[in-house]
Amino acid sequence: MALILNIETSTKNCSVSIAKNGEVLHYKEINDGNYSHAEKLHPFILGVIEESNIDIHSIDAIAVGKGPGSYTGLRIGVSAAKGLCFSLNIPLISVETLLSLAHSVHTEAGYIIPMLDARRMEVYSVVYNNKFEEHREIRAEVIDENSFSEFSDANVIFLGDGAEKCKEVLKRPNFSFIKDKFPSSVQMAKLSYEKYKKNDIEDVAYFEPFYLKDFIVTPENKKV
Structure with a gap:
């Protein structure tokens, strides 16, 4: 147990x-x-x-x-x-x-693309097949109307707060979006x-989170 x-x-x-x-x-x-x-x-x-x-x-x-x-x-x-x-x-x-997020949905065929909001039109995303095997690695990417065009002939499910904000940009008939998943x-x-x-564990002393991007502090009074 x-x-x-x-x-x-x-x-x-x-x-x-x-x-x-x-x-x-x-x-x-x-x-x-x-x-x-x-x-x-x-x-x-x-x-x-x-x-x-x-x-x-x-x-x-x-x-x-x-x-x-x-x-x-x-x-x-x-x-x-x-x-x-x-x-x-x-x-x-x-x-x-993102793997935990992907497991909140299931599909018989196609791909699951969980997305997390990374500010503006950038997201953290990964592509899994219907067996939750990684089809494309995790990326930080800016989304536009051509994003994920390589999946134009497949059933694709997007989910997560990143997917919700990209819904109006990723307009393809085979793309579906599931709300309120996190x-x-x-x-x-x-x-x-x-x-x-499997005894797949971390070294407690040295383990660090997977940030994917460097953390940058921007002073409140900095002019853009």
């Missing part, structure tokens, strides 16, 4: 679940349009543990969404996960954020359990 605490904070959705052998026992999440992770994450962690009626020392591993996504959100989630791993002396598992610790559960069984 494996009890895994899953943490996903790479977007505006702050999400925590506790799962037994890949099946979610309890979860808590909030996506209110704000980054409330600093206030909500630790109460959510305590909440799912208490509601599952388990001893925190019985948790076998901590899984965290590795990104890409919000720099601050990723730092908060990864810091919490690493702190728990150190204190409980248990392994750390990382799960690609990376969640619920979809992480089976993915983290599969990694746990």
